[in-house]
Amino acid sequence: MSVLQHAAARWLSLNYDEMVSWRRHLHAHPELGRQEFATTEFVAHHLAEAGLNPKVLPGGTGLTCDFGPEDRPRIALRADMDGLPMADRTGASYASTVPNVAHACGHDAHTAVLLGTAMALASVPELPVGVRLLFQAAEELMPGGAIDAINAGVLTGVSRIFALHCDPRLAVGQVATKPGPITSAADSIEITLHSPGGHTSRPHLTGDLVYGLGTLITGLPGVLSRRIDPRHDTVMVWGAVNAGVAANAIPQIGTLAGTIRTASRDTWLTLESIVEETVTALLAPLNVTHSLNYRQGVPPVVNEEVSTRILTHAIEAIGPDALADTHQSGGGEDFSWYLEDVPGAMGRLGVWSGQGPQLDLHQPTFDIDERALGVGVRTMVNIVEASA
Numbered sequence: 001m002s003v004l005q006h007a008a009a010r011w012l013s014l015n016y017d018e019m020v021s022w023r024r025h026l027h028a029h030p031e032l033g034r035q036e037f038a039t040t041e042f043v044a045h046h047l048a049e050a051g052l053n054p055k056v057l058p059g060g061t062g063l064t065c066d067f068g069p070e071d072r073p074r075i076a077l078r079a080d081m082d083g084l085p086m087a088d089r090t091g092a093s094y095a096s097t098v099p100n101v102a103h104a105c106g107h108d109a110h111t112a113v114l115l116g117t118a119m120a121l122a123s124v125p126e127l128p129v130g131v132r133l134l135f136q137a138a139e140e141l142m143p144g145g146a147i148d149a150i151n152a153g154v155l156t157g158v159s160r161i162f163a164l165h166c167d168p169r170l171a172v173g174q175v176a177t178k179p180g181p182i183t184s185a186a187d188s189i190e191i192t193l194h195s196p197g198g199h200t201s202r203p204h205l206t207g208d209l210v211y212g213l214g215t216l217i218t219g220l221p222g223v224l225s226r227r228i229d230p231r232h233d234t235v236m237v238w239g240a241v242n243a244g245v246a247a248n249a250i251p252q253i254g255t256l257a258g259t260i261r262t263a264s265r266d267t268w269l270t271l272e273s274i275v276e277e278t279v280t281a282l283l284a285p286l287n288v289t290h291s292l293n294y295r296q297g298v299p300p301v302v303n304e305e306v307s308t309r310i311l312t313h314a315i316e317a318i319g320p321d322a323l324a325d326t327h328q329s330g331g332g333e334d335f336s337w338y339l340e341d342v343p344g345a346m347g348r349l350g351v352w353s354g355q356g357p358q359l360d361l362h363q364p365t366f367d368i369d370e371r372a373l374g375v376g377v378r379t380m381v382n383i384v385e386a387s388a
Contacts, residue, residue, distance in 0.1 A: 004124060005317065008381040011120040012374050019377070020370050022046070023112035024094035030083030030101045030108070033138030033145060036061040039081045039111065043135050046115055050122045054133075057152045062137035062145065064154055065118065066130065074130030075387045076154070076161040076344075077380055078335065079114035080107045080139035089364035104366045106166030106351065111135060113164065113349075113376035120381055128388030132158055142188060142297040144334025150341065160307050161344035162383050163335050164376055167326070168358050170350030172369040175315045175379050176326035177347040179308040183301040184233065185268035186332025190257045190293040191216060191279060193243075197252035206250055207287035210243055213254050217241065219282045220275065224260070227274055232264035234271075235330060261330050265299050272296060300328075301336040304343035311345045314382035318375065324350065331361070349376050 001009070012019075022042075031039050040061050047054040047065050054065040062081070066074070083103045088096035096102045103109075118133055134154055138145025155161070170176055193213060198206035221236040228234045236258060243254025260275070262268050272294045283290055303311075315323045326348050335346050351368035352358050359366045 002385055004381050004385045005378070007124045008120045008378050011116070011123055012377060015116070015119065016374055019112055019116045019373050022115060023108050023370065023373060026108035026111055027103045028094045028097050030096050030098055030103045032085060032101055033082040033141040034059065034061055036081045036137050040135070043111065043115055047118060050119055052118065052122060057137070057149060057154070059148065062149060063135050065133040067122065068127035068130040070130060072129050073159040073387070074132055074157050075384065076132040076134050076158045077114060077117060077383065078134040078136055078161060078163040078338070079110035080136045081111050082107055082138055082140050082145070084140055084362060086362070087364050090367045092367060102364060104364060105140065105361050106366070106368060107139065109166055109351065109368050109373060109376070110164065113373055113380065116373065116377040117380035120377055121384060127384060129384060131384060139334050142186070142295060144298055144337060146334040146337040150337060155338065155341050158342055160310070160387065161338045161342055162307065162311060162380070163346045164349045164379060165333065165346060166351045166361070166368060166372070167348035168352050168360060168366065170324055170348060171352050171354045172350050172372045173322060173375060174324040174350035175318070175322055175347050175375065176324040177303060177308055177311050177315065177345060178326055179303050179305050181263055181300040181302050181328045182326065182346055183333045183336065184261045184263045184328065184330045185265065185299050186297040187260045187268070187271060188257070188295045188297060189260065189275060190255060192291045193254045193283070194289045195250060195252055195287070198250045200248045200250055203250060209251055209254050209288050212283055212286045212288045213241060213243055213256055215282050215286065216256055216279065220278055223278045223282070224274065228262070228267055232262055232267045233328070233330070234260070234262040234264070234267055236260045261332065263300060263328050265302065268299055298332045298334045299336045299340070301333050301346050302339055303345040304339065307343045307345035310386045311347050311383060313386045314379050315347065317382045317386070318378050347379065349379070
């Protein structure tokens, strides 16, 4: 066992319960994106107590912390901190105390893992590379708080960046990664239709707005499936539709909202123009006007080859059965923005207990097997060693 591996094992043997308590505190006190003031203060306090020098990012949420040698390459280890605007229905003793805000994506675990990693690394007299801890705000907001962090200079002097994300499809003890795309691009759209309105007995005298909504609901995803290479795994799904209050009146306004996801970065760059062209063409015969709000979200996370090998070696160092297979997912992750500037890789941390249902991310009942926290710390510490 190497010096760093021994340090991680020793720290976990003495402090695992405390790390669990950190995670439960964060789970019980979630904060939405760009509102993570208490979370930032919590992390900064513990880092400072360990003799480290955390620096809060502009805006008061998120922070960085550098340590290790200044004359060697510096890698960044990133965790996101924000919760989701949804109720916590875990029934756990540490369930959210904040109405309609919950850590239903595991960011509480990500934060606890990186904080534990900091403590384990701080106990080592000399590190093989410099380390920058990055506790990021607002990952759940589109296009993501990673852009704020990059604009604040968090990548200055960084040679590579790494992150872990909870995966409830993997059993605890397993971590997965792959070279190339591991998540998908994710955009959102909102379309508002306008019509003079009128009586449902005389749709020919007005613009049938609800019919227009229906045309878009089926037509836009259908056209996209014909315009885009199916091998790029592009999917469009509507999440909200609103119009009208009376069965015999054609309304004057209606809205649609949905998301578009694609596995291809090149396709992602063309989507907005294709959507604009298609919406206009589908509505042209219907005597309704429209406005389109297309919000480009995040590109796919594309794991760089050398960084993926470093992460793979870090996972394999945990044990012979730790490395698991994974596939590109349809979810979006703003870690992708960092990889536009520096090489890096993301891994998936198994958090399923191995028994019972595999709850999905963003479900109000989502929770983790907390043994995964120790696996996460060991993986992050191994990344530092493998980066030398």
